[in-house]
Amino acid sequence: MADVILKNVRKNYDPAVLKDTLRNIELNIKEGEFIVFVGPSGCGKSTLLRMIAGLEDITSGELSIGGKYMNDVPPVERNVGMVFQSYALYPHMNVYENMAFGLKLKKMDKETIHKRVSRAAEILGLVPLLERKPKALSGGQRQRVAIGRSIVQQPSVFLFDEPLSNLDAALRVKMRIEIAKLHKELNSTIIYVTHDQVEAMTLADKIVVLSPLKESAESNLEQYGSPLDLYHNPSNKFVAGFIGSPKMNFLDGILVEIGLDKCKIKLNSGDIVTACVDARRGKVGDKVELGIRPEHLVPVDHPDAVGRLSGQVQVAEHLGAESFVYMEVDGKDFTVKAASEIPVDTGDTLEVGVPAQACYLFDSTEQAFPRTAKYNRT
Template sequence: MTDVRLSGVRKRFGRVEVIPSLDLEIEDGEFVVLVGPSGCGKSTLLRMIAGLEEIDAGELSIAGRRVNDLSPKERNIAMVFQSYALYPHMTVRDNMAFSLRLAKAEKAVVDEQIGRASGILGLAPLLDRLPRQLSGGQRQRVAMGRAIVRDPAVFLFDEPLSNLDAKLRVQMRAEIRGLHDRLKATTIYVTHDQVEAMTMADKIVVMREGRIEQVGRPMDLYARPANLFVATFLGSPEMNLLPARPAGSGFDLGADGRVAAPGAAAAAAQDLTLGVRPHQIALRPPEGADVTAAIVLVERTGAETVLTCELPSARRICVVAPGMADGRAGDRVGLAFDPAGLHCFDTKTGQALAA
């Protein structure tokens, strides 16, 4: 059982409090992604778990053992760095063997472990090359190989894909997830890319300014964001937000019209922010529509069409229509909001309201 538990963990750099006080539980074998904008403390948190940064207060335990004061190697973790951090003067084989040789492992054990890791990652033909003779994707794989040979209890990844081009990133995403499914080791993965978080994680931890905004399974977070930050951070293009007030069985958008939402009347008639994802708005003819808008920009990707529209209040709203939808800049369209896709937030606190 290799669970990772953080309770009341704090970190400050000089006068700046990077992580005020944080609690998090990661179960054995889970693939957890820490995601958030840059400067949210996710990398610092990972480095604290690795033992590269000291923990100022609170407790970190791995597999039930307090590890605050243990050195990185005693924590039985392995880390893959953003820059890969391969030793440039060593061959792939020596890079992978480094930790085992430091631990004075027998040659047969070293060879066996390298054979196993290079088999899993397809590195066998590259073992005698130097890192600079490898492509970005290959280097990434060597970095993972170096982690695997140690047979660690926890894998830590620090933005491992951000130096790769878009196509390779998609491929490596699947490879890392596949590796996890095969090794079933507890994995903590840091990224600022919400697509990586959504596609790879068993559990996402959304962070902002050193605090956890929400923890949950990717689809739960997508479907039920706890607040405005999570709502807009996950999903692309991001969720549309409109000021609204509850009115009968729906919402009054002021100058922009009204949205019908049968059975979704909020308790109090307060000012709130209505959120709706671009995919959950359908295009209709303008005649008789509750909400109408003028198309400002049309972007076609082939599979779908992204339309930026302007509401009467001059607010912009993004709509994603499947396939190659008609419409060009200047056209007037009617918008139909999917009642099941409406999210209500308290405008003042940003917290989600039960809709």
């Protein structure tokens, strides 16, 4: 295990253009943590991972692994194990040989190789498959072999670059569980890249949210914290909209009343909504955006429904245990997640309740006002 520290790290592929891919990345990853880099395509998450691995140069800033300065250290000397999106297994070698190959290149003795491969196979449930060639394995099994190939190297840090993106939905869920179990078994430092925020929420001790870099921005590291902290207390609209599935709903409005721990917003539709938010840094008349998660909306007769919204149903998806209703509110797409089937159809008007404790609020620069309450729908 080892910690990973990045200080003011920047990446620019063409200094003549002065257009950074990553800027002012500050991270302190502790030994044994499971960290997930998440963000949309083009935000630099894979580039950042490759910089840690040594596969990309660092334009400026400092990287250390296990207390050692690593900027100019070749990848092979960094003691990191990388698992790519592509399995990249040798088709002519069986599972055992694929996992042992890297150790043979290091000229390790046969007994050490056998112990390491056997241990990795036991952890990953590959013992019955050691004699099989890759063509005789499923996608999930191949990915486990690729992970095993890293485990036998006994790296101080594991780096995963979207390892599950080639798998179908059921295998992704299964492999997520396998990777979570692997982390508990090895107690290793893991840095994991994904575009799937569900993977991020279920696997991570902490999440690093990256965004495509705007020219005027100080950094494209939007927020760094635990999954629930990012879910309940996003620092800005970008994080709020990215963390959570389905994504958060947003409606435009203005502040009409400001209190110590509550405020009132008049939406463009004319509806007045109360939010448990400290909006004292704003002033009456300021333009704001109200955020409300689909899973936090309630029936209008619910005791927490202090505000109401209505809209026209576009599509209703009834999934058995829950339903998703996609509607239009004040000209914007709006999603409602219900615990059971709602008797609505396309073209119907649906009214929903808005709990004040469940609301988020963002100013004209898309920065979040502090929330003064958390909400658990019952």
